[in-house]
Structure formats: structure tokens, C-alpha cells
Amino acid sequence: MTQYGFYFDSSRCTGCKTCELACKDYKDLDQTTAFRVVYDYEGGSFSGSGNQLSQDVFSYHVSRACNHCDEPACLVACPSGAFSKDSDTGLMVIDEEVCIGFQACINACPYKAPRFNKETEKARKCDGCINRVKQNLKPICVEACPLRALEFDDIDVLRSKYGDNASIAPLPTPDETMPNLVVKMAPATKPSGDTIGILANPKEVD
Numbered sequence: 001m002t003q004y005g006f007y008f009d010s011s012r013c014t015g016c017k018t019c020e021l022a023c024k025d026y027k028d029l030d031q032t033t034a035f036r037v038v039y040d041y042e043g044g045s046f047s048g049s050g051n052q053l054s055q056d057v058f059s060y061h062v063s064r065a066c067n068h069c070d071e072p073a074c075l076v077a078c079p080s081g082a083f084s085k086d087s088d089t090g091l092m093v094i095d096e097e098v099c100i101g102f103q104a105c106i107n108a109c110p111y112k113a114p115r116f117n118k119e120t121e122k123a124r125k126c127d128g129c130i131n132r133v134k135q136n137l138k139p140i141c142v143e144a145c146p147l148r149a150l151e152f153d154d155i156d157v158l159r160s161k162y163g164d165n166a167s168i169a170p171l172p173t174p175d176e177t178m179p180n181l182v183v184k185m186a187p188a189t190k191p192s193g194d195t196i197g198i199l200a201n202p203k204e205v206d
């Protein structure tokens, strides 16, 4: 089985949210639902006075969807067996026919990737655009990014090209679920667990 995953280059991302909107359009999601979200993370302060000011302010963006993890908390938590890893791609898919709307996956996933559909009372989430991937196309978010900050490929290929880091605030530490995600850090970025910065757009990503 090839295990596919995402690469995110924080040095390229401008926080434009084209990826998020392209996904919402392609998946026909309502106004309050997003499978890919973009966190605005910032912090630091100014000190001194007059022309002796110094500062350590920073601001950056993190685009994230489901990370199709190797130790998926969603799958473990689901009491109805609605989650499975696709045998060809390693993408985590949810069978909405099997989902009983218990929402255990939503509470268990540290990335908050599964979302509750109030109309159907089922959970749903990013499936890595599995139908596109099986036609040798990239996920729609990757195609849409104007800065080429996202890539999608065999995770072994991505790790050989870009290393094996998936730690970036405000995402959780990767050892929780072993995400198939590679992150390139920019000079401003902080690792997961950072306590200096704050999430500046909580209502957008909740």
C-alpha cells in the first residue's frame, strides 16, 4: 500500500485561505463547515522606549486538513467502525452509512478534522479527495494553492524531499496520532506545544 500524505510549506503560505475555499466549493460544504482550515498564529511584544524599541513579534499561518494518521484516534474512538484506511492510498475514509452520529471521532481527533453534519447527524471529513487521487489527480486544495505551499504525494517521497517534521504550533504534537504530514518551518514558526503565541482566528477554525 502506498501511504499518501500532505506537505505544508509555512515559508510560502500567505494565509489567503484559497485552499480552504476550494475544498468547501468542491465538497459543496455549508457556510459553517470546512474540511481544510487555515490557522493564523501570532505573538511576541515590543519593549524599550523612544528610538530604542526592540521586538520579537511573529505571525504565520498553518493550513491543515485530515492527516490520514498512522495511529488514527478517530478510528480507535468510533464505536460503529465507520472509519477505515483505504487499502490503495492509506487515506482515512468515513462511511457515513455506518456512522451513528455519536461524535466520538470529533472529540478524539486532536486536529479536529471530523465535522458534524447537523442535517444528516453524521460525521464527515477530508478524504484526501480520494476519487481524484485514484485518477492520478491531486487533492483540490493542493491544486488551488496559488503559492504552491501544499503538496500531496507518497509520504515516503515527501519525507525524503523535505525531512520528517510535523511539529508546528498550533497543531498538536505529532506523536499523538503519527500524522502523514510533513511541515517546512519558516523562521517565524514555533513547534507544537508553543506557549508564547496565540491563535488569532479561533472562530474561523472552530
Ligand code: SF4
Pocket: 065, 066, 067, 068, 069, 071, 072, 073, 074, 075, 092, 108, 109, 110, 111, 112, 113, 114, 125, 177, 179
Ligand atoms: S487527523 Fe484526525 S480524523 Fe484524520 S486520521 Fe488523524 S485522527 Fe483521524
Ligand code: SF4
Pocket: 012, 013, 014, 015, 016, 017, 018, 019, 020, 038, 061, 063, 144, 145, 146, 147, 148, 149, 150
Ligand atoms: S491556499 Fe496556499 S497560501 Fe493560501 S492559505 Fe492555503 S496553503 Fe496558504
